[in-house]
Amino acid sequence: MSWVTGADGSAYGVTNLPYGVFRHDGRPPRIGVRVADLVFDLAAAEEAGLVLAAGALRRPTLNDFMALGRPQWTSVRQRIVELLTDPAHRGAVEPLLVPLAAVELLLPFEVADYVDFYSSEHHAGNVGQIFRPGQPPLLPNWKHLPIGYHGRAGTVVVSGTPVVRPSGQRATGEGPTVGPSVRLDIEAEVGFVVGVPSALGDRVPTGDFADHVFGVVLVNDWSARDIQAWEYQPLGPFLGKSFATSVSAWVTPLDALADAFVPAPEQDPPVQDYLRQTPHLGLDLRLAVEWNGERVTEPPFAGMYWTPAQQLAHLTVNGASLRTGDLYASGTVSGPERGQVGSFLELTWGGAEPVTVGGDTRTFLADGDTVTLRATAPGPDGSTIALGEVTGRILPAR
Structure with missing residues (x-):
């Protein structure tokens, strides 16, 4: 169960959590994950120490994070699920949720080949x-x-x-x-x-x-x-x-x-x-x-x-x-x-x-x-x- 409004029962609930890159309020591109009709700002979450990914979540594309490998992918995903399901984290995480309708979605990774x-x-x-x-x-x-x-x-x-x-x-x-x-x-x-x-x-x-x-x-x-x-x-x-x-x-x-x-x-x-x-x-x-x-x-x-x-x-x-x-x-x-x-x-x-x-x-x-x-x-x-x-x-x- 998630404390995020609309997450439970959504096809974009905490069992999904796809990664993307978005722009909001004129700020540089940022990495986030979608939950229901919201985007969890992972760049801000890493800046606040809520998620640890060696700075890779503060980059303008997913490439540096993707290069970290499966153990880090799994660890970060588990932490995101914890942040979005444990009510103890609601106070820190809720300000980092941005309405999907308010963001511009960008190409999420730099295509190599x-x-x-x-x-x-x-x-x-x-x-x-x-x-x-x-x-x-x-x-x-x-x-x-x-x-x-x-x-x-x-x-x-x-x-x-x-x-x-x-x-x-x-x-x-x-x-x-x-x-x-x-x-x-x-x-x-x-x-x-x-x-x-x-x-x-x-x-x-x-x-x-x-x-x-x-x-x-x-x-x-x-x-x-x-x-x-x-x-x-x-x-x-x-x-x-x-x-x-x-x-x-x-x-x-x-x-x-x-x-x-x-x-x-x-x-x-x-x-x-x-x-x-x-x-x-x-x-x-x-x-x-x-x-x-x-x-x-x-x-x-x-x-x-x-x-x-x-x-x-x-x-x-x-x-x-x-x-x-x-x-x-x-x-x-x-x-x-x-x-x-x-x-x-x-x-x-x-x-x-x-x-x-x-x-x-x-x-x-x-x-x-x-x-x-x-x-x-x-x-x-x-x-x-x-x-x-x-x-x-x-x-x-x-």
């Missing part, structure tokens, strides 16, 4: 049918390794940042042309934020996932399908993806998701030794996609073929080093049903089957459209916790 995977069998199969009709939906390597590509860390933006419609080369019946994308799409994904780095040349085994990954964010990997379709062979995504990637303002720590780990789908054929994971676990996250305020799909993350731990192991099997602030995303989350897909490419089957949203017929995104991603996860004792939402509005091309 960004990698995007392609780990949903249902999504990969759908895309294969749309882009390569008459051919096998999955390419021969898909079930042997987590497919991924490197993105642009500098275009990762916080939820609420408008997205300018990208321009680039597109194929037409008369050859390529340059102009604004006319097939602008979303990809509903889950991202994993690295805290503890690794040395160049070292591998990170699947069993060390929780020692390196600090927490989870929702990700919208905006995608210009017409630009992507023209450029992606033979090297894969480039300008069709690199113009903007939106992430949550709140990083949900792994400790908050302890009750959300579930058995992952069986993998056949057997994977290589470095990808073996015991126990073989994924996360029971339930996503929802809202298009102009209307819920259109509900992708289930528990069915992802490749798990976050396997993705991390594959990312480093060649000796590539991890850096604090690295972000790697799951790839589009899609289930077996049309109402469970994580992209509008799949929802409208490549634009061939338009949908009605708010009375308007849609295939891909129009200027002025707004997309919001939400997600929940099981919490302790049958409770539910929420991940920070991701929202973006499409602006006209420049």
Whole structure:
């Protein structure tokens, strides 16, 4: 039980406590945690000696705190829970609670590198049918390794940042042309934020996932399908993806998701030794996609073929080093049903089957459209916790 008004029964109660960075009253960026509809100012708490984190909570991003490692993450989290549940601390803590509506939320961590995977069998199969009709939906390597590509860390933006419609080369019946994308799409994904780095040349085994990954964010990997379709062979995504990637303002720590780990789908054929994971676990996250305020799909993350731990192991099997602030995303989350897909490419089957949203017929995104991603996860004792939402509005091309 918490003495904080609204915390008990909230999806942002003391069993959640996601970390973020905020600005308030013209002061510099500060680290905080969300509890109900309030932000607990951790910078002020550390300044007052209420929490000890070697000064890392008084920094303008989460990076220094994330670099401290799991024992410190756990210790600080336990202390925050104590401060928000023990009435003896109310007098010291209550003045440090700021209404959520009164703050500006910022990008919570400085992104070091960004990698995007392609780990949903249902999504990969759908895309294969749309882009390569008459051919096998999955390419021969898909079930042997987590497919991924490197993105642009500098275009990762916080939820609420408008997205300018990208321009680039597109194929037409008369050859390529340059102009604004006319097939602008979303990809509903889950991202994993690295805290503890690794040395160049070292591998990170699947069993060390929780020692390196600090927490989870929702990700919208905006995608210009017409630009992507023209450029992606033979090297894969480039300008069709690199113009903007939106992430949550709140990083949900792994400790908050302890009750959300579930058995992952069986993998056949057997994977290589470095990808073996015991126990073989994924996360029971339930996503929802809202298009102009209307819920259109509900992708289930528990069915992802490749798990976050396997993705991390594959990312480093060649000796590539991890850096604090690295972000790697799951790839589009899609289930077996049309109402469970994580992209509008799949929802409208490549634009061939338009949908009605708010009375308007849609295939891909129009200027002025707004997309919001939400997600929940099981919490302790049958409770539910929420991940920070991701929202973006499409602006006209420049």
